[in-house]
Amino acid sequence: MHTPSAPILTSFSNPEELVDSLARFILKAQRESIEKKGKFTIAFSGGSLPAQLEGLIGRPGVKWDKWQVFYADERIVPLDHEDSNHHLCTSVLFSKVPIPHANIHPIDYALASDPEELADAYEKELIREFAQKDSARFPVFDLILLGVGPDGHTASLFPGHELLSEEDRWVAEIVDSPKPPKERITLTYPVINHAARVAFVLSGANKAETLREVLDNPEAGLPASRVRPISPGQVYWFVDDAAAEKVQYPKTPFKL
Ligand SMILES: O=C1O[C@H](COP(=O)(O)O)[C@@H](O)[C@H](O)[C@H]1O
Numbered sequence: 001m002h003t004p005s006a007p008i009l010t011s012f013s014n015p016e017e018l019v020d021s022l023a024r025f026i027l028k029a030q031r032e033s034i035e036k037k038g039k040f041t042i043a044f045s046g047g048s049l050p051a052q053l054e055g056l057i058g059r060p061g062v063k064w065d066k067w068q069v070f071y072a073d074e075r076i077v078p079l080d081h082e083d084s085n086h087h088l089c090t091s092v093l094f095s096k097v098p099i100p101h102a103n104i105h106p107i108d109y110a111l112a113s114d115p116e117e118l119a120d121a122y123e124k125e126l127i128r129e130f131a132q133k134d135s136a137r138f139p140v141f142d143l144i145l146l147g148v149g150p151d152g153h154t155a156s157l158f159p160g161h162e163l164l165s166e167e168d169r170w171v172a173e174i175v176d177s178p179k180p181p182k183e184r185i186t187l188t189y190p191v192i193n194h195a196a197r198v199a200f201v202l203s204g205a206n207k208a209e210t211l212r213e214v215l216d217n218p219e220a221g222l223p224a225s226r227v228r229p230i231s232p233g234q235v236y237w238f239v240d241d242a243a244a245e246k247v248q249y250p251k252t253p254f255k256l
Helices: 015-037 050-056 085-092 115-130 205-216
Strands: 008-012 040-044 067-071 073-075 143-146 171-174 184-187 197-202 234-240
Touching: 008 015, 015 040, 015 050, 015 143, 015 197, 015 234, 050 085, 067 085, 067 115, 073 085, 115 171, 115 184, 197 205, 205 234
Parallel strands: 008 234, 040 067, 040 143, 143 197, 197 234
Antiparallel strands: 073 184, 171 184
């Protein structure tokens, strides 16, 4: 009944085409969400992802005032620190578009000395946006944008980590991240897998082996393989040809 749909993989031969198609995809998701609910809820990752979003800058039709932006994961560092995903997204995208400040939801760094409290506070921020936790078991993001590290981690869900089996919390802290900085928060699988859409964005030959393992060998259970939104949710992969070099998984031409 709630069997996840198969991931949709699209590979692009040039970077401009990837960036433009991703922006068009996001715009369509935004349009559908605003038509239904009058707003667009989206979660951003850090790493290499924000640079792929430049197709949104200056694009007609983006209703920035309707966006509610959260982070799929965040490093527990000051918001203007070079390791902060919020800082990265702000410098690459948010500072260049007319998004109201109040529509962006960063972590509360004042709680940094207690990562669990910080994660709980971020969960409360989500509850305020999405409804009471009791009435809505998990929030349904309109779109979650994810990257994948070479080890197959996504958001701050790392291979072999106990957080991979979190079933209850919306947001969890991690204090032993194998990739620095050690202290972070992350959306959990129940949240990611309740999203209406999840889009992975991946580029470069250094991700080719990871993509092969994630899509051709999901039984290995790498964190990115476990992202399978329940129906009618859908997971999309936007990759370049270099990243797609080794994968056997069938590719689908891009269409909106
Ligand atoms: O640490 C992180 O890594 C992942 C992957 O980063 P990438 O640079 O290999 O794309 C990223 O998606 C996540 O948000 C970040 O905190």
